[in-house]
Amino acid sequence: MNTSQIRDVAAAETAPAPYSTDGTDFRGALKYYYGVALKKFAKWGIPWVILWAQMFAWPMEYRGYMLPFSIVGMIGFVFTVFLFGGRMRLTWRCSRVFRAYPLVFRGPVEKVKLERPLRFHLRFGKQAEQLPTLLAKEPLGLNRWPEGIANGVWFAGDDPFGGAAIVPGTGELLFMQPSEWGLSAKERDTAGEVRIKQAKRAGIKKAVSYR
Structure with a gap:
């Protein structure tokens, strides 16, 4: 790969999102x-x-030869369905959160750890040690830190329960919950009826299996 190709790839990875990322409308990101x-x-x-x-398009006497290809096709399709289901489910989880909480700008973001593949450990705010470390995942399988995330994100949620976020500029969606769920149990239990009901409506009252 030559220098110009490397620049093109870098530009594609950091290109502005094709929808609003200023916290005014989450629907474009979901769509x-x-x-x-x-x-x-x-x-x-x-x-x-x-x-x-394609095996069924061949005469019966030739189908045995085509069987290995059909098996590979079936395995590939099942794997594709698995990935598709995961992407749709995680985007839907973000949708539930956005409809239950307002988007609020939170920053700076401390990048605690990038856990390959596909997961991010982060914390909000200057007093990050007082807040839970959140385990975040991007529905389409991003395996690098979103460009500029350290400056802050548009966040919807409640820290002890988790939430969802949109990264300004590049527009990545992130679904997140405390990485150590049990350590935030006291904060959740004492959150009060209103916050607990809101978390339930958002689908984050309990730990979810997005990991």
Whole structure:
């Protein structure tokens, strides 16, 4: 890869999001993420289905030769469905949070640890030691820190329960909950009826299996 290609890749990775990331409207981000998940499913799922189904287009005496290809196609399709389900489910979880909490700018963000693959450990604020470390994941499988996240994000949620965020500029969605769920149990138990009901409405009253 030459220098110009490297610059092109870097620019693509940090390009502004094709939707508003100023905290005024989360719907554009959700629509984009749902759309990308569907496009990725179509891009990979359809070829795998064709590879699986092509065996039935051959005369019976030749189907034995095509069976290995059909098996590979079936395995590939199942894996594609698994990825698609995960992307849609995590985007839906972000959607529930955004509809239950207002977006508030939180910053700075301390980048505690990048856990490969696909997970981020972070904390909010200058008094970060007083707040829980949050384990975050991006629905489409981002495995690098979003550009500029240290400056802050648009966050919806409640720290002891978790929440969702949009990164300004590049627009990544992040779903997050405390990385050590049990350590925040006291804060959740004493949060009060209003906060607990709001967390339940957002789907973050309990730890979820997005990890």
